[in-house]
Amino acid sequence: MNTPDLKKLKLELALNAKSGIDFIISAAMVWGAIAYIWTLPKEAYSKSILTFYVGITMLPLALLLSKILKTKWTTKTNPLQPLGMWLNLAQLFYFPFLFFILRDNPDYFVMTYVIITGAHFFPYAWFYDEIGYAIFAGIIAVGALVVALNVTVGDMYFVPLYMVLCLLVLTVWLLISNKRKRRSANAVFN
Template sequence: MNKQDLKKLKLELAINAKSGIDFIISAAIVWTIIAYIWTLPKEAFTKSIWTFYVGMFMLPLAYLLSKALKTTWTTKTNPLQPLGMWLNFAQLFYFPFLFFILRDNPDYFVMTYVIITGAHFFPYAWFYDEIGYAIFAGIISVGALLVAINVSTDQMYYVPLLMVVCLLLLALWLFISNNRKKGMIVN
């Protein structure tokens, strides 16, 4: 496979999946709920557990959004298709660190979860030929750390709020970029 063929395969995936915008919008909704959870007068451990449970709504919500946005999750003729799922599963290997934080320092669970989630966007920059994923992976990961070390533990809701803002900006970026990519196919 030459470089041009690879570029065409990645472009096909980006257009069919609209560069994963359904997942990004779903994540923005889920992280909005998580931000609310972190405003509640509960122990950090309890908020962390609720955060983890709320995250389970991400996939069903993304599926519903895929129907509304008319995105395609699978392009059976594209040999790169399975890579998208593998890239998503990669973040699961960071969860032991997340559980360690939950046990020893639950005040920073949400920061850790945001960093893991944000960092897992990085390879999608290559997968969809979309630099926005790389940019926001860095902004989210470093931003979460900077927010967390500059607010008190009872203000940790600012960390998921940062995530929401970044996800909404990334969704806008992907919307604009996807329209540009569709124009590349037409021309």
């Protein structure tokens, strides 16, 4: 497979999935709910468990948004398509670290979760040919640490709020980028 063919396959995935924007919007909504959880007058361990429960809603919410936004999760003729799911599953291998934090230092659970989630965006920069994912992987991971180091443990809700802000900016970035890709696709596919 030569480079132009690979670029064409990646462009096809980006156009069909709209660069994963349904997942990003879903994540922003879920992280908004998580931010609320971290304002509750409960101990950090309980808030961490609730965070997991709320996080489970992301996939069904993304599926609903895919119907509204008319995105396609599968492109059967594209051999790169299965890689998207593998990239998403890769973040699960970081969860043992998350469970360690839950057990030994639950006050920093939400920060750790944000860092893992943000960092897992990085390979999508290649997958969708979208530099925004690489940029925001770094901004989210480093920014979550900076926010957590500068607030009290009682104010950790600022970390998921920071995540929401980043996801909303990434959403705007993707909307603009997807419009550009659609225009350039006319030249590539015609």
